[in-house]
Each structure stands twice: as structure tokens, then as C-alpha cells.
Amino acid sequence: MFTILANNWSTLLSGLGYTLMASLIALVGSLVIGTLFALMEISAHRWVAVIGRVYVEVVRNIPLLVITMAFYVIVPTYFVQIDGFTAGTIGLTIYTSAFIAETVRAGIESVAVGQMEGARSVGMTYTQAMVQIIFPQAIKIVIPPLGNQFINLVKNSSILAFVAGFDLMYQGKIIANTTFNTFDTYLAVGLLYLILTMPLSYFMRHLEKKWNVA
Amino acid sequence: MQNFIDAYSQVNLNYLLQGLWVTLEVSVTSIFFSFIIGTLLGVARYVKVRFFSAFVGFIIDLIRNLPLLLILFFTYFALPNIGVRLPVIPASIVAMTVFESAMLAEIVRSGINAVPTGQMEAARSNGLTYTQAMLYIILPQAFKAMIPPIVSQFISLVKDTSLATIILLPELTYHAQIIYGQNINYMIPMFVALAVLYFIVNYALSVASRALNRRLSSGIR
Numbered sequence: 001m002f003t004i005l006a007n008n009w010s011t012l013l014s015g016l017g018y019t020l021m022a023s024l025i026a027l028v029g030s031l032v033i034g035t036l037f038a039l040m041e042i043s044a045h046r047w048v049a050v051i052g053r054v055y056v057e058v059v060r061n062i063p064l065l066v067i068t069m070a071f072y073v074i075v076p077t078y079f080v081q082i083d084g085f086t087a088g089t090i091g092l093t094i095y096t097s098a099f100i101a102e103t104v105r106a107g108i109e110s111v112a113v114g115q116m117e118g119a120r121s122v123g124m125t126y127t128q129a130m131v132q133i134i135f136p137q138a139i140k141i142v143i144p145p146l147g148n149q150f151i152n153l154v155k156n157s158s159i160l161a162f163v164a165g166f167d168l169m170y171q172g173k174i175i176a177n178t179t180f181n182t183f184d185t186y187l188a189v190g191l192l193y194l195i196l197t198m199p200l201s202y203f204m205r206h207l208e209k210k211w212n213v214a
Numbered sequence: 215m216q217n218f219i220d221a222y223s224q225v226n227l228n229y230l231l232q233g234l235w236v237t238l239e240v241s242v243t244s245i246f247f248s249f250i251i252g253t254l255l256g257v258a259r260y261v262k263v264r265f266f267s268a269f270v271g272f273i274i275d276l277i278r279n280l281p282l283l284l285i286l287f288f289t290y291f292a293l294p295n296i297g298v299r300l301p302v303i304p305a306s307i308v309a310m311t312v313f314e315s316a317m318l319a320e321i322v323r324s325g326i327n328a329v330p331t332g333q334m335e336a337a338r339s340n341g342l343t344y345t346q347a348m349l350y351i352i353l354p355q356a357f358k359a360m361i362p363p364i365v366s367q368f369i370s371l372v373k374d375t376s377l378a379t380i381i382l383l384p385e386l387t388y389h390a391q392i393i394y395g396q397n398i399n400y401m402i403p404m405f406v407a408l409a410v411l412y413f414i415v416n417y418a419l420s421v422a423s424r425a426l427n428r429r430l431s432s433g434i435r
Contacts, residue, residue: 193284202275
């Protein structure tokens with residue numbers, strides 16, 4: 001395993017970089033889209049709420065691979081040329097946004113209704129109340145599950161291997177195919193994934209415990 | 215529109231349904247095994263036997279933090295390197311079971327944690343052994359609370375079987391790829407079909423879970 005790591009460290013590191021980059025871009029993108037759809041879901045306008053609900057339910061129930069492949073093969077065929085990394089990252093973003101929408105919606109709903117009513121009755125607009133009263137309280141509830149979503153993102157970004165996205169899994173596959181030493185290669189790739197995800201997941205567990213007590 | 219009509223020919227639809235059948239087969243088998251193994255691991259982690267529980271916990275954390283795709287590669291491509299050669303379907307089932315067992319173990323553990331400690335104390339003081347108390351008092355209550363997370367884990371499992379296309383498991387996504395590989399006009403119809411079929415299976419699961427949850431929780435309170 002260590003010979004594989006020693007001989008291919010630059011390839012593996014660049015793979016790790018792509019993995020991290022795709023995960024970070026998808027995290028930011030899905031946070032924005034997810035929050036938007038969460039707000040739609042709790043909207044007072046019935047049709048807006050229905051659209052939000054349908055988006056979340058549909059995206060959540062379709063495999064990430066199907067969403068990613070759709071971007072990878074349909075977009076270049078009918079619209080513009082995009083590379084595997086872009087298609088993969090867009091797929092990841094769309095897929096994760098549905099889960100983030102659920103998390104954010106649950107977070108907002110767990111802030112007592114009285115808070116919104118109180119804020120409105122002292123003269124705040126809906127937006128002001130949302131931004132200044134509800135969000136700051138919801139964020140503490142939402143952060144631990146969001147952290148877990150990020151861990152999922154890092155793991156799910158291995159989907160880029162399907163679409164030639166140059167990520168860790170893809171580079172691992174290539175190294176395995178050239179060295180024929182599949183066992184050691186995939187052990188090494190696993191180790192690198194764990195270096196990313198393990199500390200994060202212990203940190204999130206710590207955070208959850210700490211904030212539950214408070 | 216003509217593309218859609220052509221794409222959904224009897225032959226193609228049959229081929230897709232064959233794929234769906236393999237998806238369901240692999241999912242249900244993996245669900246069955248991972249439910250049993252996951253429960254055992256979850257309990258093993260909960261009981262806090264010195265070293266043993268910590269060790270089990272560490273292994274669970276390791277597996278949970280790896281991509282399923284990597285585990286799939288490992289069982290299918292890496293194990294032959296040390297002499298273990300599994301055919302595609304067993305390899306998929308093994309990989310799924312390993313991954314989902316670890317996921318379920320965590321759900322089971324937190325489910326048991328959520329049962330008030332008084333329940334165990336009361337059971338023990340009534341003369342039940344620890345094992346009896348666990349089996350008849352704690353686990354049934356814990357499972358009730360665990361239904362929603364367990365079902366959503368099963369939904370991810372059904373979705374995750376699509377990853378096995380990479381080792382050429384002849385499941386739904388793979389069959390769809392073969393169909394649109396023959397005729398590029400079938401591409402969009404196939405993705406629509408994939409979305410619809412996966413949605414039906416998974417949405418049915420989540421509706422069933424909600425119904426089950428309502429029925430079981432109507433007893434308490």
C-alpha cells in the first residue's frame with residue numbers, strides 16, 4: 001500500500017484536490033439552492049409551497065448517479081459542451097440541495113412559531129423577521145446536520161469517477177488499472193478518503209453533543 | 215414525442231423492468247442481511263463491553279466514512295487480488311450489506327439510546343436478565359422510534375444499487391444506459407423512465423413508512 005502511495009502521491013493528491021473542490025463547490029451551491037427551496041416549502045402561497053415540496057421529493061428519490069449521468073450525457077448532446085467535472089459537480093449540487101432543503105426546513109420549523117409572530121407584531125417585515133430572528137436561532141440546529149451533509153458530499157463526490165471528473169476515486173481507478181495492484185491501490189484511496197471524512201465526522205459528533213447539553 | 219413512443223417499445227420496457235427486478239432483488243437481499251447485522255453491531259456498540267464495543271464502534275465509523283463506490287470497487291476488483299473472487303451479484307450484495315450494516319448500526323444505537331433508562335432498570339428489577347430485557351423491552355421500543363430513519367436508509371440503499379452499474383451489475387440504470395447507447399434519441403426518454411421508476415419505488419417506501427409510523431405511534435400517548 002505504501003509503495004502505491006509513494007509512487008503515485010502527486011496523482012492521488014491532485015485527485016484529493018478535485019474531490020475537495022467538487023465537494024466545496026457543491027456545498028455552497030446546494031446551500032443556496034436548498035435554502036431557497038426550504039423557504040418555498042414553508043411559503044404561505046400554496047403553489048410556491050407545492051413546487052418546493054415536489055422538487056424536494058422528486059430529487060430525493062432519484063439516485064445521484066442518474067442525476068449526474070443526465071447532466072453528463074444530455075447537456076452535451078442537446079445544449080453545450082461541458083466536461084465531467086462540471087457535470088459531476090452540478091449533479092452533486094442538485095442532489096444535495098434536496099437534502100439541505102429538508103434540513104433547513106426542519107431547522108426553521110423547530111424555531112417556535114411564537115418567534116415569528118412576536119417579530120411580526122413588533123413591526124418587522126416577513127423578510128426582516130426571517131433574517132434577524134428566525135435564521136440566527138435555526139442555524140444552531142442546522143449546523144450539525146449540515147456538517148454531516150458535507151461528509152456525505154465528500155463521499156458522494158466519488159460519483160465523479162463515473163464521468164471522468166479527475167477526483168480521488170477516478171485517479172485510484174486509473175492507478176489500479178495500470179499497476180494491476182488493485183488491493184493496495186483501493187486501500188490507499190480508502191485511507192485518503194478517511195483522512196478527509198473521519199476528523200470531520202468526529203468533530204460533528206463532538207459539536208452535536210456539546211450543543212445538545214447547552 | 216415520436217422518440218418517446220419508439221423508446222418505450224414493448225422490448226425496451228421489458229428490458230427496463232428486468233433491470234428493475236435485479237435492482238429490487240439486490241436491494242431486498244442487502245436490506246435483509248444488513249438489518250440483522252446492523253442490529254447486532256448496534257447493540258454490540260451500545261452495551262459497552264470493554265475494548266470490544268470500542269473496536270466495533272471504530273470499524274463502524276471507518277465504514278461509514280468511506281464512499282460506497284470504493285467499497286464496491288474493493289469487493290469486486292480488489293478482493294480477487296488476494297484470491298477472493300465473487301461474481302457480480304454476490305459482490306454487489308456483499309458491498310451493500312457491509313456499508314448499510316454500518317449505517318444501520320448507528321441508527322440502532324441511537325434508537326436504543328433514546329429509550330429511557332428507567333425501562334431497563336424496571337425490566338431488570340422485575341427479574342428479567344439483561345438479554346431478555348434487551349430483546350423484549352428495549353429493542354421493540356427502540357425499533358418503533360427507528361422506523362423513519364431505517365426506511366430512509368433503505369431508500370438510499372435502493373438508490374445506491376445504481377452505483378453497481380460500474381461493475382456491470384445488470385440493474386435498472388445499467389439497462390437504461392444500454393438502451394440509449396443503441397439509439398441516442400432514446401436518451402431523454404430513458405432518463406425520464408429512470409426517474410419515474412426509482413421515484414415510484416422510493417416514494418412507495420416512504421409513504422409506507424409514514425403509515426406504519428402513524429399506526430404504531432397511535433398506541434402511545
